[in-house]
Amino acid sequence: MYRKGTGRGSGRTRGVKAGVALAGAAALLLSGCSSDDGKDNDSSSGPVKQQPKGSDPYWVNPDGNAAKQVTAYEKDGKDDDAGLIRKIAEQPVGEWIGPENPEQEARGYTEAAEKADRDALLVLYNIPHRDCGQFSKGGAADGNAYRAWIDGVAKGIGDRPATVILEPDAVLHMVDKCTPDNLHEERYDLLKGAIGKLKSLKNTKVYLDAGNAGWGKEPDSIWEPLKWSGVEQADGFSVNVSNFQTTQASIAFGKTLSGKVGGKHFVIDTSRNGNGPYDAKAKDPWCNPPGRALGEAPTTKTADPLVDAYLWVKRPGESDGTCKGGPKAGEWWPEYALGLAKSAK
DSSP, rough: OTTTTTTTOOSSSSOOHHHHHHHTTTHHHHHTTTTTTTOOOOOSSSSOOOOOOTTOOOOOTTTHHHHHHHHHHHTTHHHHHHHHHHHTSSSSSOOOEEEOHHHHHHHHHHHHHHTTOEEEEEEEEOTTGGGGTTTOBOOOSSSHHHHHHHHHHHHHHTTSOOEEEEETTTTTTTTTTTSOGGGGHHHHHHHHHHHHHHHTSEEEEEEEEOOOOOOSSSSTTTTTHHTTTTTSSSEEEEEEEEOOOOEEEHHHHHHHHHHTTTOOOEEEEOTTTTTTOOOTSSSSSTTSOTTOOSOOOOSOOOOSTTTTEEOOSTTTBOOOSSSSOOOTTBBOOOHHHHHHHOOOO
């Protein structure tokens, strides 16, 4: 999803197909019932369960790609591989809302999360001219289509608890000129409108994406665009989405940026940063880099009062794009998932 040499993450396409969320809405609700006891997942086999609500209030999808892979490996007698993938399956990950049926998808995920007494973690990635025509190109046809899509998401969420990561790269790509200047004014307006719409909901938190610590420029370059995009009306911003920068570097980056946008809090994507970034001199270091590892597990118990949560926004095990032998962006890649889990500390 990023241009060569920028050092940023890729593969922001949503982690599930639109049809899965629609056809499986009832299944999500039923599977949510199986784990509504709120107890820790202390089993090495069987269905995945929710994490302790006190430290990790986000919903674990028991029907996600990783959970399905665990079941497949166990069925084939590959218990070691199943145990490794369980490291992913038992953690909450972002649910990326698709372009076609936002209301139904948002409702399905938030209802399933509420049934399990947890918060849904949703990722909205449908801004017009998304990803500048690269691996994750696409997005809404125009501004009106995007506004209608956001309205659908908001209607689907309703009063149920949700945390939303809003438009990975949308602001950053304006700063680095990947998105042409003539599109900036509309994008600022769309992001401000999305934040306003989502914050009008009773129990929704919104974090506007703000890039990552490895993109090559100081926070001085992005703080004003974040303000123009409405970050002051949001709960805060997100950093390191789909990237590999260390948590320490991400905290430093986020704290500096926070000081420039009114002390806003932020969240960090720790899904694949356990071994830090790949060799910056390598070809496309952001795209399916080898030797990476799962990072800190999702939690609201973080190392800094400005950091609201460590989250797995990018779904570990899903491809960044057709590079290094990977499938299309967003598709499940079990071999890569195993590598992330094996390397996890």
